[in-house]
Amino acid sequence: MQNDWVEWLSIAEFSYNNRIHSSTGQSPFMVNLGCHSNTGKNINLSTENSPETEQFFKTIKEIRDEVESVLKKMNETMKRKWDLKRKLEVEQSSGDLVWVDVTYYNSDQPSKRLSAK
Secondary structure: OOOOHHHHHHHHHHHHHHOOOOOOOOOHHHHHHOOOOOOOOOOOOOOOOOHHHHHHHHHHHHHHHHHHHHHHHHHHHHHHHHHHHOOOOOOOOOOOOOOOOOOOOOOOOOOHHHOOO
């Protein structure tokens, strides 16, 4: 059981806001602020003498891989459930009888009973 989630919450939020979303085609940072955030990818820092940094990057990679696999499973589950509820379209051709709801149909007749049937 992971009990240090509070330490990772800000990193998870940053990662979520820095990722390009399929619905907008942009990251939330770009949509809200008009620019991408600085992730530090372009900074060349030496980590040769820092085992803590190596451990940190290893932990981040493990968490990211785990989250990615969970999101893939979630997407597959959501798709499967959506496809089960989805109704197939009924093909209709000219001359078929169909049911028409006339609740919001306006007629020129003074009474609904007097309109053409």
